[in-house]
Amino acid sequence: MAIVSQHKIQQQLHELAANAARPFVSWTEPLEDIDPVSFFMQGPSCGFRERFFWSDRSGSTIFVGLGSAYTIETEETDGRFHYVEQQRQRWVEQIERHGEADMPPLLFGGFAFDPHQPRTSVWRGFPAGKLIAPTVLLSVKNGRTLLTVTLPTDGVERDMERIGRLFRRIEELQPVSATLPALVSDEEEEKERWLAAVRQAIASIRAGRLDKVVLARSRRLAFTGTIDAAAVLARLREQQPFAYLFAFEQDGRCFIGASPEQLVQKEGEMCQSVCLAGSVRRGSSPGEDEQLGAWLQADSKNREEHQFVVHMIRRVFSSVCETVEMPTAPQLLKLPHIQHLCTPVVGRGCQEPSVLRLVEMMHPTPALGGTPRERAMEAIRSLEPLDRGWYAAPIGWVDADGNGEWAVAIRSGLLDVDKAMLFAGCGIVAHSDPTSEYEETNVKMAPMLSSLGVMSND
Numbered sequence: 001m002a003i004v005s006q007h008k009i010q011q012q013l014h015e016l017a018a019n020a021a022r023p024f025v026s027w028t029e030p031l032e033d034i035d036p037v038s039f040f041m042q043g044p045s046c047g048f049r050e051r052f053f054w055s056d057r058s059g060s061t062i063f064v065g066l067g068s069a070y071t072i073e074t075e076e077t078d079g080r081f082h083y084v085e086q087q088r089q090r091w092v093e094q095i096e097r098h099g100e101a102d103m104p105p106l107l108f109g110g111f112a113f114d115p116h117q118p119r120t121s122v123w124r125g126f127p128a129g130k131l132i133a134p135t136v137l138l139s140v141k142n143g144r145t146l147l148t149v150t151l152p153t154d155g156v157e158r159d160m161e162r163i164g165r166l167f168r169r170i171e172e173l174q175p176v177s178a179t180l181p182a183l184v185s186d187e188e189e190e191k192e193r194w195l196a197a198v199r200q201a202i203a204s205i206r207a208g209r210l211d212k213v214v215l216a217r218s219r220r221l222a223f224t225g226t227i228d229a230a231a232v233l234a235r236l237r238e239q240q241p242f243a244y245l246f247a248f249e250q251d252g253r254c255f256i257g258a259s260p261e262q263l264v265q266k267e268g269e270m271c272q273s274v275c276l277a278g279s280v281r282r283g284s285s286p287g288e289d290e291q292l293g294a295w296l297q298a299d300s301k302n303r304e305e306h307q308f309v310v311h312m313i314r315r316v317f318s319s320v321c322e323t324v325e326m327p328t329a330p331q332l333l334k335l336p337h338i339q340h341l342c343t344p345v346v347g348r349g350c351q352e353p354s355v356l357r358l359v360e361m362m363h364p365t366p367a368l369g370g371t372p373r374e375r376a377m378e379a380i381r382s383l384e385p386l387d388r389g390w391y392a393a394p395i396g397w398v399d400a401d402g403n404g405e406w407a408v409a410i411r412s413g414l415l416d417v418d419k420a421m422l423f424a425g426c427g428i429v430a431h432s433d434p435t436s437e438y439e440e441t442n443v444k445m446a447p448m449l450s451s452l453g454v455m456s457n458d
Ligand SMILES: C=C(O[C@@H]1C=C(C(=O)O)C=C[C@H]1O)C(=O)O
Pocket: 214, 216, 261, 276, 277, 278, 279, 305, 340, 367, 368, 392, 410, 411, 423, 424, 425, 426, 427, 428, 444
């Protein structure tokens, strides 16, 4: 049974392109349910050089993009969010939408954590900001699946072959293979060096130069063969049920992860965020788990780490929303490997027209950078022997109306053929203990390790 009427879409696109008044046309039609990860898996073999995957924390909104009809890319530093927002508005004016009218054109992408930091070759192809409007978009919202094809009116033929191949594939979609290559090496940057950086950060904090800084470290893994991002996604989907699942791939290099942390969501005049900071591992029995959770909620070091985030997000939300609601004490968010202090935030009467403006104001929160912001960024630049690239930075989507949802790209890694680089960080405050912070980063790497079929060593 044909899931999409290939012939009909292709014919429609030809006709629309011939009569279009704008440089791009898109056609949207409903699709029978298909597995989004299997759809993602088809990208490279159908000839698409870019692909992305996004699933929100409830799994009720999923976007999968293949190919790029339109790319917004910038290496600007302070002006990058503004530039991307301007280009988004230009993009919206260039596209003519047909078919199911309720599917606004969507851009997906991410930003570098620190555009002032020189980029190393590891992050080649991941600039200060990059958003893609995909050639083919699969979207699942509240159980309804739609397929959107977007093409330049003067180059419809160019993509038709790839699209045709994809349509034939999705009629007989193969399940995602869960096979992963075996680990051959596992290197982390010197533990002593990282601990020394943490001690230095603690000293600066105690000397009153700053209040909090988040320091990260990385781990490089090498495997016997190519790591299939679709297989990793399939495993993350099983193992991390309440996380944002994301992947952004170009030319075979894929930034992928399962993040529990929302940066900001905007839907009309309502916006939401989550303050997430303060962590402890899960217990090995229900009793121990409860004890650890109670300890976390009462621990003054973790409460302080958390409170800096609450203050900052409340301040940003109060500056753009008429009302801001948040609980007075943090709740516990229990994830498979770790539990966090968590304060959800809801703002109403938001006057900002685009979620990208909110992303600009929020990034980096003290959960990923520190506080005061500039002092913390300077401390990261001088103490952290790492190019964070897109790690710990905003990743997400924005639509034609300026609505969208962004997560913080943590619990993540960069896949490059047979290599994977994993990242994790933690919030350092005056009463941090370097060894416990090191252990915390190990727990935070466990989800990615496990999705790669590597047992964690904590
Ligand atoms: C920086 C990371 O996580 C952040 C740091 C946390 C902490 O230090 O307690 C908790 C949640 C995240 O905001 C990471 O996972 O890499």
